[in-house]
Amino acid sequence: MRSTGRTVTAVVGAALLIGCVSGPAASKGSAESSGSADPAQSVESSKGDRVLVFSKTAGFRHDSIPEGIAAVKDLGAAGGFAVDATEDGAAFTSHNLARYDAVVFLSTTGDVLNDTQQSAFEGYIKRGGGYVGIHAAADTEYDWEFYGGLAGAYFQSHPAIQPARIEVEDRAHPATSHLGESWNRTDEWYNYRSNPRDRAHILSSLDESSYSGGTMSGDHPIAWCQEYRGGRSFYTGVGHTKESFADPALRQHLLGGIRWATGAEQADCRPENGYTPLFDGTAESLSDWKQAGPGSFSLSDDGTLTSSGGLGMLWYAGGDDSNSGFGSYSLKLDWKMASASGDDNSGVFVGFPASDDPWSAVNNGYEIQIDATDAPDRTTGSVYSFKSADLKKRDRALNPPGKWNTYEIRVEGERLRVWLNGVKINDFTNTDPVRSLRDGHIGIQNHGAEDQVSFRDIRVKELPARSAAQGD
Numbered sequence: 001m002r003s004t005g006r007t008v009t010a011v012v013g014a015a016l017l018i019g020c021v022s023g024p025a026a027s028k029g030s031a032e033s034s035g036s037a038d039p040a041q042s043v044e045s046s047k048g049d050r051v052l053v054f055s056k057t058a059g060f061r062h063d064s065i066p067e068g069i070a071a072v073k074d075l076g077a078a079g080g081f082a083v084d085a086t087e088d089g090a091a092f093t094s095h096n097l098a099r100y101d102a103v104v105f106l107s108t109t110g111d112v113l114n115d116t117q118q119s120a121f122e123g124y125i126k127r128g129g130g131y132v133g134i135h136a137a138a139d140t141e142y143d144w145e146f147y148g149g150l151a152g153a154y155f156q157s158h159p160a161i162q163p164a165r166i167e168v169e170d171r172a173h174p175a176t177s178h179l180g181e182s183w184n185r186t187d188e189w190y191n192y193r194s195n196p197r198d199r200a201h202i203l204s205s206l207d208e209s210s211y212s213g214g215t216m217s218g219d220h221p222i223a224w225c226q227e228y229r230g231g232r233s234f235y236t237g238v239g240h241t242k243e244s245f246a247d248p249a250l251r252q253h254l255l256g257g258i259r260w261a262t263g264a265e266q267a268d269c270r271p272e273n274g275y276t277p278l279f280d281g282t283a284e285s286l287s288d289w290k291q292a293g294p295g296s297f298s299l300s301d302d303g304t305l306t307s308s309g310g311l312g313m314l315w316y317a318g319g320d321d322s323n324s325g326f327g328s329y330s331l332k333l334d335w336k337m338a339s340a341s342g343d344d345n346s347g348v349f350v351g352f353p354a355s356d357d358p359w360s361a362v363n364n365g366y367e368i369q370i371d372a373t374d375a376p377d378r379t380t381g382s383v384y385s386f387k388s389a390d391l392k393k394r395d396r397a398l399n400p401p402g403k404w405n406t407y408e409i410r411v412e413g414e415r416l417r418v419w420l421n422g423v424k425i426n427d428f429t430n431t432d433p434v435r436s437l438r439d440g441h442i443g444i445q446n447h448g449a450e451d452q453v454s455f456r457d458i459r460v461k462e463l464p465a466r467s468a469a470q471g472d
Helices: 065-079 115-126 135-139 145-151 242-246 248-262 284-288 359-364 391-397
Strands: 007-009 050-054 082-086 102-106 130-134 155-157 162-168 182-187 201-206 220-228 231-236 276-279 289-292 296-299 305-308 312-316 329-337 347-352 366-369 405-412 415-420 423-429 441-446 453-462
Touching: 050 065, 065 082, 065 102, 065 242, 065 248, 102 135, 102 248, 115 145, 115 231, 130 135, 130 145, 130 248, 135 155, 135 231, 145 231, 182 242, 182 248, 220 248, 231 248, 242 248, 276 284, 284 289, 296 441, 305 441, 312 347, 329 347, 347 359, 347 405, 366 415, 391 423, 441 453
Parallel strands: 050 082, 050 102, 102 130, 130 231
Antiparallel strands: 007 296, 162 182, 162 201, 201 220, 220 231, 276 453, 289 312, 296 305, 305 453, 312 441, 329 405, 329 453, 347 366, 347 441, 405 415, 415 423
16 A cells, blocks of 8 residues: 555564464355356356346336446456346246345336245345345335345435535445545435444445435435345445446445455445544544554555554554553454565554553563464464464455455453454453453554555444353
């Protein structure tokens, strides 16, 4: 990631932050499927993933549907997945749907599937299928409860086509990781009958002050994802106009959503509410952080913090002089490795006392490792040198180097749990009397000149104290 002159000198000391080893895991690739889905029309692919685009309408018909189909076919040709397109509900049989890694509802409207076809699609989702809803997919099947939950929200109304500003809430998901903190574009902006925030993970929302006609009281999600009844669901409200599908940013947005829905890339799509930013991408937010040891972290214009030099650690001291740590909390942060091998040593430290000496974190706290090239107890997701992650779950959840990942590190009492892209991969309880997780600080490692790891959106939610024996 290109860094600018906004460089934060990282005093980050000679911590023993050595790194990880089991070759970097790859995301899912589905089994090879072949043949054409009559009545759909096929585009060949060298990879195994296959996507069905469904654009049947029983109400208003968008004239951008042909452009949308062409765009998805282009994305498939470039991205290594086959694309079939149909407007025939007869394609919705259990046998035929089993051929697809995801089904794209492209501006469908009204009642487009009969009861038998609906049942087949429900079974497909429950067996792990993917759903991608584009624009008027929210204006579809109002009397089908399962579909309403899958889409996340139903269409209510829209003002005239006009420019608006989208605020990007999740910059780790593959559908939004290419965007800045805001995205300005012209489209037809839907109002929805309900707010999906409590049941889906919001990727972006509309700034209602940037346009006229928003009716969602200032909290206006426009793209989201969720795990739903065994399957994956991604929805975006953009894509009304023909011009939309020629926009490279929108194409990348759709590609990321499709790749997540097929399982080709991973992300944390659990609902997320109540977190307070500790680092929000601004230099101002770094004023509450302190650095110990040599090296530096550079802050780029897109709000990404990247390590250089080291050894050392950047740690959160808080906004006052008390240097108070955290007790029970959920810490989330987004990170990615730069090297193709995954051999970029870094980690996240928790549970250490305030100190300008990074050895304080090594000797008194715990490190959750990032580097993907070391022994099992020292590789991605491990509690470094204490407990390996569940490697099978870790490998399925981990995105490769160059792609963003999300950690949730949850500390309650002496219990520490780690989620990678929404999948729990480690559960560790401290029994060392020299160490304690009950009150401590958090930090990110700055390991050495050859190790470049980037971080975004570090946020925390304090939790009520409870015993470590309690469940998830």
